[in-house]
Amino acid sequence: MASVNYEISHLRALEAEAIHIMREVAAELENPVLLFSGGKDSLVLLQLALKAFRPGRFPFPIMHVDTGHNFPEVIEFRDRLVGQLGERLIVASVQDSIDAGRVKEETGPRASRNRLQTTPLLDAIEEHGFDAAFGGARRDEERARAKERVFSFRDDFGQWDPKAQRPELWSLYNGRVRKGEHVRVFPISNWTELDVWQYIAEEQLELPPIYFAHRREVFRRDGMLYAVSPFVELMAGEEAFETSVRYRTVGDMSCTGAVESTAGTLESVVNEIAATRITERGETRADDRVTEAAMEDRKREGYF
């Protein structure tokens, strides 16, 4: 078979790698869970899980950490999708943690529940005895992630130690954990934002409507646009106005910024992304802007 040219596109290669990773976790860990935010990265994870395990059921439940400050469109989308899949959904709620006194609600106009997600997440991992949690993080998102392993070990406190990571060679993943420890597993570590969008286009995945241009009442803060909602207080000098926006990531309503856009179709969104000059996180995530090392600090504490 000397001169056969079997080319595999980069998306197919990335997909194959991700499916391999998911099957390794299913086979080698006792009790995995798939973390689902409703955002595009976690939708790609679900698609990969379908490819890895159908026509069988997923060998793990899906878990959403609900801040209570979500975009209603996303929750509706989540429930419909999980219903269609016929898989089990667990909701870990920030509100419950607040009510139980496990975390304290931030106050003031810049209050956000984003940071508060860590506690209900770790509590749920402990309560259900999960030893692996799939996440949709990508290494291109942020500098602290560039060095994170695909199988990212977490100690008993859910902490990540960037200095003590297991070497990851070939496609041989080491998922050994002791009781109480777990691994975060990132099957799409090697994907870029553009890869994700191209994959969504190729696979024709449905996304929550907020990813496409829509009219929304917003206000400007620190150069970013935020949705007017019951969860944010406007500060002096901030004015609400209506414009056409879309979101690049899905997070807590209080800290996820929108971009002005009229891109109403997947194709036009992908074209806008391809031409963008600002990173996804830099553009739309207030939580990363606070300090230079913000992300790294939160990761050490056990954030996604």
Added chain:
Amino acid sequence: MTPGAATNGRIDVTAERQSDLLRFATAGSVDDGKSTLIGRLLYETKQIFEDQLEHVEETSRKRGDSYVNLALLTDGLRAEREQGITIDVAYRYFATPRRKFIIADTPGHEQYTRNMVTGASTADLAIVLIDARKGVVEQSRRHAFIASLLRVPHVVFAINKMDLVDYDEAVFERIDEEVSGWANKLDFTDVTFIPVSALHGDNVVERSERMPWYEGPSLLYHLEHVHIGSDRNLIDARLPVQWVIRPMSDAHHDYRGYAGQIASGVFRPGDEIVVQPSGRQTRIRRIEVEGGTEIEEALPPLSVTLLLEDQVDVSRGDMICRAHNHPVPTRELDAMVCWMSDTPLQSRGRYALKHTTRNARAIVDDLRYRIDVNTLHRDEAATELGLNQIGRVALRTSTPLLVDEYRRNRTTGSFILIDEATNDTAGGGMIVGAEPSASELGDGVA
């Protein structure tokens, strides 16, 4: 576009042609210019977003650098920012219309051999940086040795800082000759030399007018065009079974799918296969991807599901191969091992071993020699392998493994050793010798 210049620019998402994927590792001693080179590749292929660039400009200003330090683009964790050095493998991404690239950016310190081994383990290509002023140093040899040990199919020696030697051809030639002299012994399949200046961009993306004597391609052009399709082993069909899909639902009552990632070779429906280690033979009935879609051909690195004609007993850890070309199960391994743990490997040491989808326990029968990665000298009196050391080791396993020689198959020829006390990955192994595989002449022997 000038000939030999790379296709610079962001991906055109509407482009007809599909791009493929090239993984490469970079290695160089401290200050050879690795970060600058990577920063330049990212910058010139427009992967650097405005906010990242602003951040770097600001940091450069704070540090009092007289120019925007592109090396800061690849600067990672806080500890490293403080020390000003890179200490772990970091992965970076860029793309041109032809290819998507994954860079395993591996720091070049002596102590960090394990990082380069890690980066090289998945690389299609390795870039070894050499400072034109210093020429070949001990570390250059080590980097070249590791690339050859890990059988990275393509190696580029990038002779950097050519601006500091007046872009002199003689300097380049001298280094080329010296490297070629000893690289011959290293068993490379494809070696390329490119004179560059990472700082000024010469021969990085565009061919430099300051080195008219150099007739080869720019670095990026080479990365975009190097042929990697035939690096894969398409001869020895191997599918390590990862997961058995058994829905046991009414609609799929008798469905049994054997799922895994193709390690090598090509599978087609109708092929006669053998399941190892049981030796049971049958045929492939169907190959599926995406939980149902049928495909006619499965080749590496696709993740697929095989359905077989007969109900044979297959489980995780088994390997599906062609009937006349398969590894013979063995419990004796002869391997090169790179040690990655603070606790040294010792004779009689016991470890957990992971090979493809099979887990076993292994005992070190013999440390045959330790290799000095700088001089390639073999120390046969060595009694242990410390962190970042490499040696030839004889191992015995608790259960039979289905191995090929690493030089023939990077997937079925590699394994990791895990310290059972800490659960840490303690070493990586490449199989040198195993029982000869049961290939019959004429059936896929290269």
